[in-house]
Amino acid sequence: MKLKVKVRDYESGISIIKVDVPAESTVDLLLNKLVQEDLIFNAYLPHIKTMGYTYGEFHNLKTSSLFHGKExxxxxxxxxxITVTQKKSEEGHKAGQVLLDYSQLVNVIDKFKEQESGSHVEYGTVFFVQQEKHQYLIRYEEHGFELYHFKLQYENAFKEEDRFPFLILELKTKSELTSSELKWIRTIMFPSKERKNPIIHLEVSKLNQGIIDELATLVHRVMVIVGKFQVSKKSLEAAGKLPSYVQLNEKNSIGFVEMEQLKRIVEA
Incomplete structure (x- = not known):
């Protein structure tokens, strides 16, 4: 990993250095390099924090996991x-395998959760999202997002129980992650104490980059809907209507769609 590190010591001033560290290396290695270069003192380390985590909580994690979908x-x-900037590698392969990029998904989840705290999205809210010919129902629950094929699973999305979405984007807190999930999360982001750690459950096909990117786009669409309603101070709930985002012929509209209209499309 190629990193640019800016160190602002409040007593001695600012220093900037370029550092190369192995992709699998820990934060400890990076910080010790700064100590060796006399940019920080060893005594500083125990008191350093990032994103609310103490040195004891993050120092053994991979440096790459700190970036949380950001640079x-x-x-x-x-x-x-200490400000660390990562130069993105143009290589998309490692050990002969294509690496899946979760950065956009991680980033949009982070933004949605920030927005959610001020918007009071009710669990169980169902959104209609259309991307040209592709139509989805997206149900937001405490555990995350449930995705349904619009025509094939219309009724399923509104059940109170025994729902079977084709994809679930489960969002877990760090304490809820299993040991194997925690190990995997650390490869894509810095584990969050909040409900932001994404676990994807896909029933039909093998996960690929296209699915991850589409999922990030759909979560972003929901975020745009919520933001639009928040700005206009309107409730997301209305009798017989669903909050919606419709993109058709490269034009989009955000608002409500009548459920009766959707049912007619499903039954046609």
């Missing part, structure tokens, strides 16, 4: 501020 991360204490 820049800041670690700080009352003595120093």
């Amino acid at each position: 820049k991360v800041t670690l700080s204490s009352d003595k120093v501020e």
Whole structure:
């Protein structure tokens, strides 16, 4: 990993250095390099925090997991501020395998959760999203997002129990992750104490980059709907209607769609 590190020592000033670290290396290795270069003191380390985590919680994690779908991360204490910027590699392969990129998905989940805290989206809310010819029902629950094929699974999306979505984007807190899930999450992001760690359950086909990118887009569409209603101070709930995002012929509209209209399309 090629990194640019800016160190702001509140007593001695600012230094900038370029660092190369192995992709599998830990944060400890990076920080120790800064100590060796006399950019920070060893005594600073125990007091450094990032994203609410203490040094004891993050120092053994992979450096790559810190970025959480972003290019820049800041670690700080009352003595120093360290800004680490990652230069994205153009290589998409490792050990002969295509690496799946979760950065967009991780990023949009992070933004949605920030938005959710001020928008009060009710669990059980169903959204209608159309991307040209592709139509989905997306149900938001405490555990995450449930995706349904519009025509094939219309009634399923509204059941109170025994629902069978074709894909579930489960969002877990760090404490809810199994040991194997936690190990995997650390390969794509810094594990979050909040309900932001994505676990994808896909029933039909093998997970690929196209599915991950489409999932990120659909979560973003839901975020846009919620944001639009929030700005206009309208409730997402209305009798006989679903909040919707429709993109057709490269034009989009956001608002409500009548459920009776959707039923007629399903039954046609």
